Amino acid sequence: MNKTITLAQGNGGEENNELIKKVFYKAFKNEILERSEDAAVIGNLAMSTDSFTVSPLFFAGADIGKLAVCGTCNDLAMMGAQPKYLTCSVIIEEGFEVESLERIVESMRQELLINGAVVVSGDTKVVPKGSVDKIFINTTGLGEIVQAGISSNNVSEEDVILINRDIGCHGATIFAAREGMEMSSALRSDCNSLYPQVKALMDAGIKITAMRDATRGGVAAVLNEWARQSNVCIEVDEDKIPISDEVKGICEMLGFEATALANEGTFVLAIHKDSAVKALGILKGFEVCAMASVVGEVTQKYPQKVILKSPWGTSRFLETPNGELLPRIC
């Protein structure tokens, strides 16, 4: 590892994992942490924390406030838990506009309602100009587990892999905004609370093996984490991965892979083969999930690896994204 921290170590991919393992796991080592789930499971409670530092603060489809509530609530939902109580810590840069702050907090309020959660504790710090980029928000959430036993360590050959919607919208939106690309398209972040979708699946009696929201590192990172944690091979049909034309277009122009782009309302689901059709039907009942799809199966072909199969019969490994997310150059 480097002597100084680089942006690549916050990418949700390989370098990020190394940093967490060598610094944080080493110091904080305990059984719960080592399960490496989206949220820690403590009895019938799930607990998760996340910090938010997006630039720009307001973007097509959401803002940092909505993101801060969705991010933490989604991590709880991914453990089959209903989000209940959140904390909210903000670090604000001197000179930040109060009106923007109010807009952000209003977004948080609305998103809390959707989740049925409340903020019960908070903290506010203001720091001199230049010490943070406008505003950083941390939220920590507690949720009550509705369906127990969901774990990224349990994926087996009995399961199939589903994705709830078209991927990469958040990452593509943010990159397009940063590059100042003016597009006359419907592209917007997928930032969304996932508990309603998860609840619908659980209410229908579907037994979920694993769920993970595909945030930094994208779908590629989630699939690789599962393959490793559950010691299985995940075989994915490339043409079944739902990707909108807009996201494909951005990837073409900027040189990215949609599977490596961040999402904020997209999750990967492993469920028993027999429940696949039913689960797909339930997901498709949500407007944003029109493109939900069964994308692959679980085998023992290359344990701990993810294989991407092309529609013309070739295949390749899909690796965990590494490095800072950078475009190819020619």
Added chain:
Amino acid sequence: MGLELKNLYDDFRDADTIKAYAKIIVTDAQKLTHPINIMEVCGGHTHTIMKYGVLQLLPSNIHFVHGPGCPVCIMPKERIDHAYVLSMQESVILVTLGDMIKVPGSSGSLQDARSKGADVRFVYSPLDCLKIAQENPDKTVIFFAIGFETTTPMTAALLDTVIRQDVKNILLHVNHVTVPEPMRALISDKACIIDAFLGPSHVSVISGSKIYEEFPRDWGKPVVVSGFEPVDVMQSISMIVKQFIENRCELEVEYKRAVTREGNLKAQALNDKYFQKVDFRWRGLGDIPQSGMGLRPEYDRYNAEKIYDSILPKEEINDHKLCICGDILKGKASPPQCSIFGTACKPTSPVGSCMVSSEGACSAYYKYGNLV
């Protein structure tokens, strides 16, 4: 209905078309009298071949040799050190194209420099430097220019604008290179096994297909100028195979939708105005005469290499002894044959040129290739 972005690539990734070409190639290849080794010169092709699994569709008598056409991979370490040293100067903003940021020099990569406080930025277009310079009038913006014929005109356009608008705080560090010279250097080597070339089409959009005419004519090596989508590459391979079974040795253009014999004359004129041929040392291949494009002496006042001459390291740095990138580029070895491939040398800690960028052969093998 107007043209949509997806019209530019959807049909060129069509599964049925790819399968149909695979069938033609397999059938035709049975008539080959000897196995053929095709070099795809450009890293973009290497990426396409590995990403779309093209090798898995080919019969056993068609091999690929992955060429030196990745501008990041071929950058010798001492020039990466130039970028690093420049970025660490007070009041300098170093600007470059994406992949360059990750490449380690002898004291670190540009992303390491950035984590130590240097102002390093990546842009999609060199012209973005103008905005950065305008927003930072008290800083010197140095554009670290890399790339083949494809990107050279963009650097020329930047300099053209800087001069016309009399921008005072933009300098260039130029590392542009050209394609035909390394191709010639490779086939001049007696041990070289290359039988035919897949020519990079984006280069020919600028320089025209004419730059490859010498290869079939003087060297007996067929060239097909190919696009970068899987259908393009499959069609081009098929065209090469047909040349061999029909005993032809020609320059053909598959990427007819954008390549002409003469190329983009306006871009060529802009290049000629600001650049001239210079010698360049290629990582993995060594010195190749007249293979670089340097700033003409009359533009010395914009040349960061001249202005910062006293602080830039001069010593040439070679890759580690165990690295076999030179042999890989000549087709004498393939990435998995290297003793440090995937162990000491990985995309996150590259030792040699071919692992450096996602367009390099080793990197592409590491990322996609274990199934081939």
